[in-house]
Amino acid sequence: MAPTAFRPDRPALVSRLRAAGCVYAEDEVELLLAAADSAETLTALADRRVAGVPLEHLLGWAEFCGLRVAVDPGVFVPRARTALLVEAAAAVAGPAPAVVDLCCGSGGTTLALAARLAPRWLAAVDVDPAAVACARRNLAGRDVPVLAGDLYDPLPP
Numbered sequence: 139m140a141p142t143a144f145r146p147d148r149p150a151l152v153s154r155l156r157a158a159g160c161v162y163a164e165d166e167v168e169l170l171l172a173a174a175d176s177a178e179t180l181t182a183l184a185d186r187r188v189a190g191v192p193l194e195h196l197l198g199w200a201e202f203c204g205l206r207v208a209v210d211p212g213v214f215v216p217r218a219r220t221a222l223l224v225e226a227a228a229a230v231a232g233p234a235p236a237v238v239d240l241c242c243g244s245g246g247t248t249l250a251l252a253a254r255l256a257p258r259w260l261a262a263v264d265v266d267p268a269a270v271a272c273a274r275r276n277l278a279g280r281d282v283p284v285l286a287g288d289l290y291d292p293l294p295p
């Protein structure tokens with residue numbers, strides 16, 4: 139038997155998300171639709187969104203400084219306002235700086251700085267194993283250690 143056509147009711151979904159307090163309901167619906175391959179998946183995603191799960195945790199990624207950053211469950215979603223920190227850090231960094239992203243979370247800030255600077259050394263630190271794993275995934279393939287531990291403790295002398 140052929141699979142049932144997946145014809146989502148966009149207006150109904152927008153109304154549902156808007157009623158739950160999603161300000162950018164239309165945009166969220168498009169993102170959820172792109173993430174769902176069936177009506178069942180879409181309903182499950184919408185249910186969790188209405189229950190208050192952050193959109194980024196449903197999608198598994200967040201946009202940050204023009205980059206797509208993976209965000210695992212339990213890991214802080216990088217905020218748009220943190221782009222200001224990235225710009226400020228880039229502005230004060232001299233040539234070939236050594237940079238440490240303390241309390242890196244997903245590693246979004248580290249990733250954004252790697253894209254803006256040519257650091258001689260760049261590292262990230264977080265105490266939460268879930269954040270460390272997520273940051274390592276986001277920084278895979280780069281020469282950027284993601285260290286697990288309390289603040290400066292895991293850094294080399």
Ligand SMILES: C[S@@+](CC[C@H](N)C(=O)[O-])C[C@H]1O[C@@H](n2cnc3c(N)ncnc32)[C@H](O)[C@@H]1O
Binds near residue numbers: 214241265288289
């Ligand atoms: C609010 S989140 C910010 C994450 C990231 N900087 C961002 O803007 O997306 C704070 C992060 O600090 C980490 N953290 C809290 N206390 C810490 C400590 N003593 N040492 C290292 N990381 C810590 C948490 O695990 C969490 O990932």
